[in-house]
Amino acid sequence: GQSLEQPSEVTAVEGAIVQINCTYQTSGFYGLSWYQQHDGGAPTFLSYNGLDGLEETGRFSSFLSRSDSYGYLLLQELQMKDSASYFCAVTPGNYQLIWGAGTKLIIKP
Amino acid sequence: SQTIHQWPATLVQPVGSPLSLECTVEGTSNPNLYWYRQAAGRGLQLLFYSVGIGQISSEVPQNLSASRPQDRQFILSSKKLLLSDSGFYLCAWSVVSGEKLFFGSGTQLSVL
Numbered sequence: 001g002q003s004l005e006q007p008s009e010v011t012a013v014e015g016a017i018v019q020i021n022c023t024y025q026t027s028g029f030y031g032l033s034w035y036q037q038h039d040g041g042a043p044t045f046l047s048y049n050g051l052d053g054l055e056e057t058g059r060f061s062s063f064l065s066r067s068d069s070y071g072y073l074l075l076q077e078l079q080m081k082d083s084a085s086y087f088c089a090v091t092p093g094n095y096q097l098i099w100g101a102g103t104k105l106i107i108k109p
Numbered sequence: 110s111q112t113i114h115q116w117p118a119t120l121v122q123p124v125g126s127p128l129s130l131e132c133t134v135e136g137t138s139n140p141n142l143y144w145y146r147q148a149a150g151r152g153l154q155l156l157f158y159s160v161g162i163g164q165i166s167s168e169v170p171q172n173l174s175a176s177r178p179q180d181r182q183f184i185l186s187s188k189k190l191l192l193s194d195s196g197f198y199l200c201a202w203s204v205v206s207g208e209k210l211f212f213g214s215g216t217q218l219s220v221l
Contacts, residue, residue, distance in 0.1 A: 031208060042199055042212040043153070087152065091207040095141065095160070096168075101152045 002026045004100035006088055011106045012078055020073045020103045022088035030091040032064050032071045037102070038084045046073070046086075075105075083107045111136035115200045115213030122220055128173075128187040130216050132200030135181065140202040142183040143210065144175055147197040159183060160206070195220045 004024045012018040022032065031050040035043040047055055049064035049071060061074040075082055085102040092098055115132045122128060134140050144156040157175035158166045165175050172191060176184045183200055200213040 033209065035210075042215045043210075045209050045211065048209055093207075095158050095166070095206040096155060097153075097207050097210065099152045 002090075002092065002098050004088055004090060004098060006086075006100040006103045008101065009104045009106065011108065014078055014080060014107055014109050016078050017074065017076045018078060018105065020075075020086050020088075020105070022071050022073075022100055024069050024071075024088075024090050024098070026090050026092045026098055028093035029066065029069075030093050032062070033089045033091070033097070034060075034062055034073045035087045035089065036084050037087065043087060078107050080107055080109070111202075111211065113200065113202055113211055113213045115216060117216060118214065119217045120219070122190050122218065124192055124220055125189050128185070128190050128194070128218070130185040130198055130200075130218075132183045132185075132213055133181055134183075134202045137181070137202070137204065139180060140204065141206050142177060143201040143203075144183065144185050145199040145201065145212075147199060149197075153199070157183075157185070190220045192220050194218065 006022045031048050033048045034046040036046050037043040047062040049055055049062050052064055052066055054063045059076045064071040085104050087102045088100045089097040112135045142159045145153045146156055147153050155168045159177045162177055173187050198216045201210040203210045
């Protein structure tokens with residue numbers, strides 16, 4: 001089967017750095033995406049990695065290692081507004097996105 | 110710029126009643142369109158996908174159906190709602206199939 005594994009919950013302190021990991025097992029792979037979803041809201045696209053390496057967008061970075069079937073989202077200088085659920089998703093090659101179950105990020109002052 | 114509109118934001122319907130949720134996209138042509146459902150505290154379940162007018166792929170057999178009568182309009186329907194149809198319904202679009210999805214604001218459906 002196809003699956004993505006990510007921690008269910010991560011806790012960090014405001015101003016710190018946090019890393020959310022995602023490992024995947026899929027029949028095909030075109031890329032790994034990350035989405036942010038605040039409670040009651042819709043997911044918003046954060047980043048996409050089609051090739052190995054690090055992609056940086058402001059305080060957020062995303063990394064991919066295709067040989068390890070592994071990626072992570074790195075959030076720096078955490079702010080209270082970053083409290084949300086973060087989903088990794090794999091594009092296996094067709095129209096689908098295979099979604100992880102989400103990681104709830106709790107930020108403490 | 111591209112925008113996606115989804116309505117209504119919340120809906121409370123009795124069991125056995127019909128459903129129609131509508132989604133429209135502006136500012137792009139021939140988008141890939143998706144309907145997802147999300148249970149509380151869970152991940153996203155793909156319900157339907159469309160690459161063009163009248164072209165619908167169904168992922169989950171159930172009492173829901175989808176239609177795409179115009180290029181940028183996607184409709185989710187049901188003739189008779191079940192309790193299990195409750196959830197957060199999200200419409201999304203993308204330029205490239207399966208990449209970089211943009212979501213509507215969602216519809217919270219409660220079937221009572």
